[in-house]
Amino acid sequence: MTETVGIVIVSHSSDIAKGTADMVRQMVGSEVKVAFCGGNPDGGLGTSVPLIIDAINDAWSPKGVAVLVDLGGAETNSEMAVEMLEPERRDLVVVCNAPIVEGAVMAATEAAGGSSLAQVRAVAEELSAD
């Protein structure tokens, strides 16, 4: 199987994260590795650095991983999680500036075609362009 960029979905809500991942899987099937996490370390609304690190490692691909986030804390915690990865993985993970649902679907669709991490990110971030 050709390697494709992995997709990670990070929401404050585990329901949103799971629902977004379900939509992505319906679009791209199992061609792309998709992992998700939502909720703070106690399971309430929020995000959790250790869970994000686990999700990135679960979706790991040699082509890299694109992370889609919802609100501010999810972005800050995802950036922190990337910095805490093993050094050889850090440069292969990007946190996309894109809406979480549309961004995840677009990124996964692009990834399924075998695109590079930069291409996957660009397609997701086009959604945020003015």
Add this chain to the structure above:
Amino acid sequence: MSVPSETFKSLVKAAAEQVIASAPELTSLDQAIGDGDHGTNMKRGCEAVLGKLDAISAQPLDEALKMIGKTLVMTVGGASGPLYGSFFLAAGEALSHDKHLPDDLADVFGSAVNAVSARGRSQVGEKTMLDVLVPVLETLKTAAGQPDLIARVRTTATEAVERTAPMQATKGRASFLGARSVGHVDPGARSSCVLVQAVCAGLEARA
């Protein structure tokens, strides 16, 4: 390291307990302009630090600060985790690189404040914790070596928190409110003040 571990341990304990005691106030401030989780998030992080306090204070000071930072990053669950986490990680990192306390306090604190600014891509005046930390840093520089340093830091922190009320937030969740964020003290600025005041009180008690 020039700070004895018993002093360090008591300061960390006092600061963490003070934040935990302030959790309801922090949450109520955050309900006004954020998502209402700052108190519970900080409480969870501080409880995790207290749970590891023996292990933390058995380390050399630089490693102890990094351990506090990492614990906050892994347990807080909101943006304040990486922000406060980066503060302590950077302070520890500065001490690992030829900086010493108390002589280099302003330098070490400055490195920590810079890390917060970089992590949040934020500057002073944007209604965040930096609006307390940066004025405190200025006082640490200008009043370094003065006998009333601690008292001046306490006054600076208290006044700085109040100055966040008329500011309009442009960073974080409060920025969604735009002009409606005006009139409320920033919860992150408040938690920074609680930490600064607790450490100052602990130092005064030992003076």
